[in-house]
Structure formats: structure tokens, C-alpha cells
Amino acid sequence: MSNPVLAAFGYVLSLEAPQLVELVRVAETAERYEDMCKFVKALVETKTAKGQGLDVEERNLLSVAYKNVVGSKRASWRTLSGGFDDADEALIEKYKGIVETELENICKEVISLLVDYLLKTVSDKKDETEVFYLKMIGDYYRYLAEFRQGNDSYKEKSKEYYQKALDIAQDHLPETHPTRLGLALNFSVCYYEILKQPEKACELAKKSFDAAIEKLDGLTDTNYKDSTLIMQLLRDNLTLWTSEQAEEDEA
Numbered sequence: 001m002s003n004p005v006l007a008a009f010g011y012v013l014s015l016e017a018p019q020l021v022e023l024v025r026v027a028e029t030a031e032r033y034e035d036m037c038k039f040v041k042a043l044v045e046t047k048t049a050k051g052q053g054l055d056v057e058e059r060n061l062l063s064v065a066y067k068n069v070v071g072s073k074r075a076s077w078r079t080l081s082g083g084f085d086d087a088d089e090a091l092i093e094k095y096k097g098i099v100e101t102e103l104e105n106i107c108k109e110v111i112s113l114l115v116d117y118l119l120k121t122v123s124d125k126k127d128e129t130e131v132f133y134l135k136m137i138g139d140y141y142r143y144l145a146e147f148r149q150g151n152d153s154y155k156e157k158s159k160e161y162y163q164k165a166l167d168i169a170q171d172h173l174p175e176t177h178p179t180r181l182g183l184a185l186n187f188s189v190c191y192y193e194i195l196k197q198p199e200k201a202c203e204l205a206k207k208s209f210d211a212a213i214e215k216l217d218g219l220t221d222t223n224y225k226d227s228t229l230i231m232q233l234l235r236d237n238l239t240l241w242t243s244e245q246a247e248e249d250e251a
Contacts, residue, residue: 017047024061033072036065037106044113053121059132066110070143073103077147100147107140114140126172128179134165135183138190145194155194162187175211176219178226184208185234192241202241209234 015023020043027036040062047054054062080096083089114137122130141158148154166187169180184204192201212231219227 015042015046017043017052020046021058021061024058024065028061028064033065033068036061037069037109040065041109041113044117048117048121051121053118053129059129062110062113063136066106066140070103070106070110070140073099073106074143074146077103103147104144107144111137111140126168128173128177131165131169131173131179131183134161134168135179135186138162138165138183139186142186142190142194158190159195162190174218175208175215176223176227178223178230181208181212181227181230181234185230185237188234188237192237198241198245202238202245205234205238205241209238 020039023039024036024043027033027039040058043058044054044062047058077096077099080092080099084092114133119130119133122133138158138161141154141161145151145154145158162183165183169177169183173180185208188201188205188208191197191204209231212227
């Protein structure tokens with residue numbers, strides 16, 4: 001007998017882009033995020049085979065799909081890393097290893113989609129779309145570095161892609177653009193939590209926040225809510241980090 005799941009997925013691969021987008025939206029509404037990843041992966045492969053990139057809505061659906069799946073697995077990993085008083089430690093470590101393998105596979109899958117497919121479809125280099133994709137790659141290498149702490153290549157890759165994105169963003173995007181601010185937020189977190197360079201983290205967060213404040217009057221209504229929310233997160237992180245650094249200096 002044929003496998004009904006494989007048969008159903010084979011059917012998905014034969015669909016055209018508009019039908020795949022519809023399936024992605026339905027999966028999101030049903031909170032079937034792993035299915036959403038399968039459908040959006042098929043969408044990327046279908047469109048790039050025709051030399052087409054994703055539009056803004058499709059790009060955001062891609063981000064939502066993988067963010068939810070990876071976010072859930074990261075939360076599970078943190079819980080398993082916290083220890084259990086009455087549990088067999090060796091058993092928990094094996095279980096945590098299963099979660100780490102799942103996490104690594106899904107992170108590498110989205111990185112492959114971004115590097116091997118989507119970046120190659122960016123027609124106008126040095127634009128917001130390229131920054132968005134480079135930032136995403138940096139994000140997923142950061143997640144890999146978070147639990148594969150002995151693998152320095154993940155740390156370096158994360159820094160490399162964030163830096164590429166930042167160089168383009170600083171030259172081509174306004175200081176208040178949500179994508180540029182989101183990049184600064186995530187890159188500063190990478191400096192602080194992954195690369196263990198708190199001074200760099202604070203410097204980037206402060207520089208990005210101050211630059212955006214100076215240009216706040218020119219912010220459009222479309223981006224106002226997103227930009228100011230990210231600015232608040234930058235400020236909150238900066239307050240926390242400087243406080244922690246002060247406590248360490250006193251100690």
C-alpha cells in the first residue's frame with residue numbers, strides 16, 4: 001500500500017504557486033506550522049524554478065512558518081537543559097539530543113532555502129529584500145550556535161551574515177526602517193549571548209537606537225508601530241546589559 005502522507009505531499013509539489021500560498025495561509029490559521037514549512041518550501045522551489053522570487057507577503061509567511069517551528073523546539077531544548085530533580089540525567093540527555101538533531105535539521109533546511117534559492121532571486125542587489133534574507137540566515141546560524149556551543153563555525157557564520165546585512169542596511173535603508181532596526185536588535189543579541197562581546201552589543205544597540213531617535217519625525221505611519229516597538233526592545237536590552245555589566249564590574 002502507498003503511504004497516504006507521501007502521496008499527499010507529492011500532490012502538494014504539483015500545485016501552482018497561488019494554490020501553495022493558499023495552503024500556507026490555511027496551515028497558519030490551523031496552527032499547523034510544520035505543514036506550513038513543507039508548503040512554503042514547495043512554494044520557494046516552485047517559484048525559483050521559474051526565476052521568480054517571493055513577494056513581501058510570501059516572504060513573511062516563510063518567516064512565520066520556520067520561526068514558529070524553531071521557536072517551539074528552542075523552548076523545548078531550554079526546558080530540557082534546565083534539569084529535572086527526579087529524572088535520570090542520562091535519559092534526559094538522550095532526549096535533549098533528539099531535540100537538538102531536529103533543531104539542527106530544520107535550521108539547516110531554512111538556511112539552504114535562503115542561500116541556495118532565495119538570495120539568488122534578488123534582482124535588485126543591496127535592497128531591503130537582500131537585507132531581510134541575510135538577517136534570517138544570521139538568525140538561524142545564531143540558533144544553531146545557541147545549542148551547538150562547541151561549533152565555532154556557527155558563531156562565525158552568524159556574525160558574517162549579520163555583518164553583510166548591516167553593511168547593506170546602513171548604506172541603503174533609513175535608520176528607522178523596521179528591517180534595519182530588527183537586524184540591529186538581533187545582531188546585538190548575537191554579540192551579547194553568542195559571541196560574548198557585551199561592549200560590542202551595547203555599542204550596536206545604542207548607536208542604532210540613537211540614530212533612529214534622530215530620524216523619528218520622518219517615520220511613516222506604515223512603519224511607525226513596528227519601528228517604535230523594536231526601538232523599545234533595543235532600549236530594554238541596553239538597559240539590562242549595562243546594568244549587568246555594572247554589577248560584574250562591582251563584583
